[in-house]
Amino acid sequence: MSMDATETGVVEEAAASFDGTPDARTRQVLQAVTRHLHALVRELRPTQREWEQAVDFLTAVGHACTPTRQEFVLLSDVLGISTLVETINTDPRGTQGTVLGPFHMTESPRRALGDTIDLIGTGTPCVVTGRVTDETGAPVPGASLDVWQCDEHGFYDVQRPDEQPPGNGRGLFTADEHGRFRFRTVVPSHYPIPTDGPVGGLLQAARRHPYRPAHIHLIAEAPGMRPLTTHLFVADSPYIDGDAVFAVKSGLIVEFTEVADPDEARRHGVPSPFRHADFPVRLTREDA
Amino acid sequence: MSMDATETGVVEEAAASFDGTPDARTRQVLQAVTRHLHALVRELRPTQREWEQAVDFLTAVGHACTPTRQEFVLLSDVLGISTLVETINTDPRGTQGTVLGPFHMTESPRRALGDTIDLIGTGTPCVVTGRVTDETGAPVPGASLDVWQCDEHGFYDVQRPDEQPPGNGRGLFTADEHGRFRFRTVVPSHYPIPTDGPVGGLLQAARRHPYRPAHIHLIAEAPGMRPLTTHLFVADSPYIDGDAVFAVKSGLIVEFTEVADPDEARRHGVPSPFRHADFPVRLTREDA
Numbered sequence: 001m002s003m004d005a006t007e008t009g010v011v012e013e014a015a016a017s018f019d020g021t022p023d024a025r026t027r028q029v030l031q032a033v034t035r036h037l038h039a040l041v042r043e044l045r046p047t048q049r050e051w052e053q054a055v056d057f058l059t060a061v062g063h064a065c066t067p068t069r070q071e072f073v074l075l076s077d078v079l080g081i082s083t084l085v086e087t088i089n090t091d092p093r094g095t096q097g098t099v100l101g102p103f104h105m106t107e108s109p110r111r112a113l114g115d116t117i118d119l120i121g122t123g124t125p126c127v128v129t130g131r132v133t134d135e136t137g138a139p140v141p142g143a144s145l146d147v148w149q150c151d152e153h154g155f156y157d158v159q160r161p162d163e164q165p166p167g168n169g170r171g172l173f174t175a176d177e178h179g180r181f182r183f184r185t186v187v188p189s190h191y192p193i194p195t196d197g198p199v200g201g202l203l204q205a206a207r208r209h210p211y212r213p214a215h216i217h218l219i220a221e222a223p224g225m226r227p228l229t230t231h232l233f234v235a236d237s238p239y240i241d242g243d244a245v246f247a248v249k250s251g252l253i254v255e256f257t258e259v260a261d262p263d264e265a266r267r268h269g270v271p272s273p274f275r276h277a278d279f280p281v282r283l284t285r286e287d288a
Numbered sequence: 289m290s291m292d293a294t295e296t297g298v299v300e301e302a303a304a305s306f307d308g309t310p311d312a313r314t315r316q317v318l319q320a321v322t323r324h325l326h327a328l329v330r331e332l333r334p335t336q337r338e339w340e341q342a343v344d345f346l347t348a349v350g351h352a353c354t355p356t357r358q359e360f361v362l363l364s365d366v367l368g369i370s371t372l373v374e375t376i377n378t379d380p381r382g383t384q385g386t387v388l389g390p391f392h393m394t395e396s397p398r399r400a401l402g403d404t405i406d407l408i409g410t411g412t413p414c415v416v417t418g419r420v421t422d423e424t425g426a427p428v429p430g431a432s433l434d435v436w437q438c439d440e441h442g443f444y445d446v447q448r449p450d451e452q453p454p455g456n457g458r459g460l461f462t463a464d465e466h467g468r469f470r471f472r473t474v475v476p477s478h479y480p481i482p483t484d485g486p487v488g489g490l491l492q493a494a495r496r497h498p499y500r501p502a503h504i505h506l507i508a509e510a511p512g513m514r515p516l517t518t519h520l521f522v523a524d525s526p527y528i529d530g531d532a533v534f535a536v537k538s539g540l541i542v543e544f545t546e547v548a549d550p551d552e553a554r555r556h557g558v559p560s561p562f563r564h565a566d567f568p569v570r571l572t573r574e575d576a
Contacts, residue, residue, distance in 0.1 A: 014368025021494040034367050036328040051373045055360045062350005072343045080302025085339045206309040
């Protein structure tokens with residue numbers, strides 16, 4: 001009981017209230033959250049009105065979350081928390097991870113190697129190739145590759161259900177026996193994260209721009225390997241050096257080279273000229 | 289750009305992204321929130337799955353918020369944050385403040401001194417009296433007193449709209465020329481905070497009970513004085529030494545004395561016997 005509460009007395013009492021939590025990790029999380037939040041509040045010394053504004057902001061973020069929009073992920077992104085979590089979970093011997101982002105919310109349609117994920121046909125044609133290896137460089141046959149991206153106007157299918165068929169820009173591929181993968185698409189555009197919600201208000205208050213450089217999302221998985229969540233970034237995209245969510249890492253920037261060879265285009269089943277990006281994916285073992 | 293993000297590099301980059309925030313307090317808040325959240329995440333080292341669970345939890349808290357329920361206030365309460373904010377904002381020369389709680393969401397009906405706030409009539413009759421003074425003990429004439437409480441079953445009007453008329457248990461009073469106030473009510477019950485939402489799940493995971501000792505909420509205001517948000521706690525209530533939201537302070541515990549004097553009862557307009565609580569309210573000047 002905070003019979004005569006002091007600022008440090010309250011945090012000790014609140015932290016101690018979780019002492020009986022049976023699960024050790026849950027107890028650790030609840031007590032760390034309590035201590036860090038109290039440290040934040042003691043540093044900022046909010047007025048009652050400011051505390052109410054914080055409650056209102058978090059409530060608005062929650063109310064902005066729908067089955068096709070995740071405003072708390074956006075908030076985590078613009079504070080650099082999502083990138084930090086990926087950094088913590090990246091094995092330095094494999095491909096660098098980066099943020100999941102808020103648009104991995106529908107199941108990607110299963111597609112065959114070489115298929116296109118572009119169901120519209122108006123963007124710059126593009127071929128993405130790559131090879132999945134382990135940390136020694138040995139191929140990982142049959143690795144699964146879940147890819148998703150926006151269209152040439154910067155929108156994901158779930159954002160424009162009237163203009164894009166479901167599954168546009170998405171595909172779930174299985175690498176071949178040499179770990180190789182290949183799919184057709186269009187070059188994605190840079191785009192603003194959604195700014196019409198409370199996180200947009202936060203960026204506006206801070207005079208921060210909302211743009212992300214063009215990228216293709218990818219989750220690579222294989223039995224016994226650590227799952228990898230990352231992006232390929234388009235090297236010549238605007239905002240490549242100023243991502244609103246701090247997700248760009250040097251190893252993830254890929255040249256989308258223009259290829260003007262009609263034979264090559266025919267071989268890939270795309271018009272000429274097209275762009276070609278090659279992205280090696282290096283996974284690491286779960287127990288490594 | 290987190291070109292080769294390190295854990296501390298990400299926090300510096302994210303904090304620096306707020307350097308251009310025009311409003312100095314907003315800048316301070318955003319940078320402190322960023323630094324403390326990063327420190328929490330670096331300490332806990334969450335997996336991607338744990339981060340998703342945190343996002344899901346906050347989303348569920350947001351979705352549980354309605355015009356008559358504030359789950360983020362509940363979350364702040366059970367973590368001791370609300371009590372900390374009140375402790376920070378309490379002037380030690382006045383009456384101790386305590387949490388606002390989630391039920392101050394409708395306007396209290398204006399009532400005359402001596403009126404009842406109980407519109408049901410089935411609880412233990414009670415008279416509350418008091419006197420509003422400044423920090424020197426001089427009366428504060430015309431101070432406003434906004435009071436709200438649950439009924440004898442532990443429910444606020446907004447929680448049981450089918451059983452309680454709106455405004456039951458609520459009243460907005462104006463102290464007389466001597467700073468005195470007086471109203472009739474019923475003795476409130478101890479009660480559990482709502483446990484059917486995500487905060488209830490958190491308490492359950494921590495094996496914490498959800499009960500608050502019986503109390504009457506009060507906001508006292510007067511021109512030139514700091515507003516005071518506090519409770520009167522019923523001294524003999526269960527959970528007086530184990531409030532789920534850490535809000536009890538010794539100076540706020542009040543004896544609800546039984547009075548069996550029919551003349552006294554008649555004078556107050558209540559049946560005999562009744563309970564009587566006297567609560568002196570000491571405000572402090574804005575500039576003090």
